[in-house]
Amino acid sequence: MKMNSLNNLLAHEIKDLYSAEEQIIEALPQMIEKAQNQELKRTLNEHLKITEQQKKRLDKVQKLLEESGASIEEEDTVCLGMQGLIEEGQKIMNEDMEPEVMDAAITAAAQKIEHYEISAYGTACAYARELKLKEVEKLLQQTLDEEYEADGLLTELAVGGLNVEAESGEEEDISVRKIPEGRKKGRTAARKTASRSNASGNGSAKKSAKSTRTSKSSSARKTTSRSKTAKAKKSRAR
Numbered sequence: 317m318k319m320n321s322l323n324n325l326l327a328h329e330i331k332d333l334y335s336a337e338e339q340i341i342e343a344l345p346q347m348i349e350k351a352q353n354q355e356l357k358r359t360l361n362e363h364l365k366i367t368e369q370q371k372k373r374l375d376k377v378q379k380l381l382e383e384s385g386a387s388i389e390e391e392d393t394v395c396l397g398m399q400g401l402i403e404e405g406q407k408i409m410n411e412d413m414e415p416e417v418m419d420a421a422i423t424a425a426a427q428k429i430e431h432y433e434i435s436a437y438g439t440a441c442a443y444a445r446e447l448k449l450k451e452v453e454k455l456l457q458q459t460l461d462e463e464y465e466a467d468g469l470l471t472e473l474a475v476g477g478l479n480v481e482a483e484s485g486e487e488e489d490i491s492v493r494k495i496p497e498g499r500k501k502g503r504t505a506a507r508k509t510a511s512r513s514n515a516s517g518n519g520s521a522k523k524s525a526k527s528t529r530t531s532k533s534s535s536a537r538k539t540t541s542r543s544k545t546a547k548a549k550k551s552r553a554r
């Protein structure tokens with residue numbers, strides 16, 4: 317099909333996102349099963365439920381686009397970007413790893429997925445805004461906010477303990493130092509956290525170069541001091 321308008325391009329992106337969400341719904345249960353850390357399991361489980369809602373939201377978006385005169389492609393689209401990210405995640409999960417290292421790997425794989433979605437939903441939102449499709453924009457923004465929030469929660473888990481556990485090979489009680497602050501502050505906090513990503517290749521479209529520089533160095537400092545503490549604990553135990 318010839319895509320000769322932004323409206324049609326948006327319709328194509330929505331089909332692609334629909335495929336991405338379907339693939340995530342299929343992949344998440346395996347990640348949940350492999351995760352050892354209870355907080356990580358819970359976070360992924362919550363996101364699975366949210367993803368099911370996001371897929372339904374895309375059905376509404378597609379209907380609205382049809383009403384606006386966009387041509388919807390008949391054939392199914394497979395989101396190849398998501399397919400690659402999921403395959404990469406499955407490959408790493410099949411490696412032989414200590415449970416703590418596996419948790420760090422699963423978190424990183426989940427964040428790569430979130431970053432892809434943040435980028436794709438961000439673009440789709442911008443198209444809807446340009447096309448003055450207010451309802452479509454609102455629905456897409458809702459999902460975009462949820463993706464930022466999920467990414468923020470994963471970052472809190474990673475820098476709040478999982479990465480340290482993976483480094484020291486010991487399980488820390490991260491339920492003590494986990495995320496309530498971030499959760500209480502809600503979406504804004506999650507967005508800020510997203511720009512302070514665990515993953516160095518953060519796909520957040522909203523981050524500024526300055527905040528990234530500052531936050532990366534402060535995360536690095538925190539991680540270093542935590543790992544020193546974990547190592548000290550370990551050597552005391554010997």
Ligand SMILES: [Fe+2]
Nearest residue numbers: 337367370433
């Ligand atoms: Fe999603």
